[in-house]
Amino acid sequence: MFPTPYGSPDGLFHRLRHAAEERWDAYCWHPFVQGLADGTLPLAAFRRYLVQDWLFLIHFARAKALAAFKAESLDALRGKANALNALLAEMNMHLAYCAEWGMSEADVLATTEAPETVAYTRWVLDRGMAGDILDLEVALAPCTVGYGEVARRIAEHPRRRREGNPYESWIAAYSSPEYQALARGAAERLDALGVSHGGEARFRTLAATFAEAARLEAAFWQMGLDAAR
Numbered sequence: 444m445f446p447t448p449y450g451s452p453d454g455l456f457h458r459l460r461h462a463a464e465e466r467w468d469a470y471c472w473h474p475f476v477q478g479l480a481d482g483t484l485p486l487a488a489f490r491r492y493l494v495q496d497w498l499f500l501i502h503f504a505r506a507k508a509l510a511a512f513k514a515e516s517l518d519a520l521r522g523k524a525n526a527l528n529a530l531l532a533e534m535n536m537h538l539a540y541c542a543e544w545g546m547s548e549a550d551v552l553a554t555t556e557a558p559e560t561v562a563y564t565r566w567v568l569d570r571g572m573a574g575d576i577l578d579l580e581v582a583l584a585p586c587t588v589g590y591g592e593v594a595r596r597i598a599e600h601p602r603r604r605r606e607g608n609p610y611e612s613w614i615a616a617y618s619s620p621e622y623q624a625l626a627r628g629a630a631e632r633l634d635a636l637g638v639s640h641g642g643e644a645r646f647r648t649l650a651a652t653f654a655e656a657a658r659l660e661a662a663f664w665q666m667g668l669d670a671a672r
């Protein structure tokens with residue numbers, strides 16, 4: 444399995460990732476990701492993905508707000524406020540892309556959500572509402588930590604294209620030390636919650652949640668690819 448720098452080797456994040464190995468690989472090294480790495484991803488696929496991702500992020504922000512509500516401490520509440528801000532910044536990057544394609548924020552907002560977008564976002568919110576902070580963080584982790592790993596896999600790809608790659612700024616955002624630190628922090632937080640909130644006893648349920656999130660992430664990439672067929 445691709446080596447991960449996130450979380451402790453005996454922590455909850457490593458255990459969840461290992462238990463979901465097949466789905467995790469299918470997500471982090473999806474053909475969409477390989478197309479970003481070598482620059483061959485059709486623009487139609489990226490556009491479809493990015494517009495839907497902006498709609499995805501609105502609901503993801505709501506899930507972060509739910510995590511703030513469910514936060515186990517004042518420190519965790521502050522952490523969630525910061526995460527919400529990072530999310531809003533990421534949404535601006537999306538709008539910059541959309542502006543290049545002649546799409547305003549209003550145009551993006553008026554786009555119908557794809558079934559894959561609805562499925563993933565509302566499922567995360569449901570896991571969070573039905574469960575506690577650990578259930579919610581496990582549902583969110585493949586998103587935050589996974590994109591960090593996606594960027595690392597792209598960086599190590601033998602056919603990685605840098606010169607003239609149309610997706611270079613997307614790759615750069617997730618390869619940045621700032622984002623890599625965020626991904627590391629999310630894995631460490633999961634490890635800590637695993638200890639404080641009974642991760643061992645709840646492992647089967649948490650592993651099912653983690654694997655389902657990885658599957659929904661892969662389906663999200665596929666939704667982008669399908670637009671270019």
Ligand SMILES: Cc1ncc(C[n+]2csc(CCO)c2C)c(N)n1
Nearest residue numbers: 496499503529530533586587590663
């Ligand atoms: C489908 C999909 N999955 C993951 C991300 C990555 N992501 C979502 S929120 C966020 C900020 C930190 O939590 C990051 C990096 C995405 N954009 N779209």
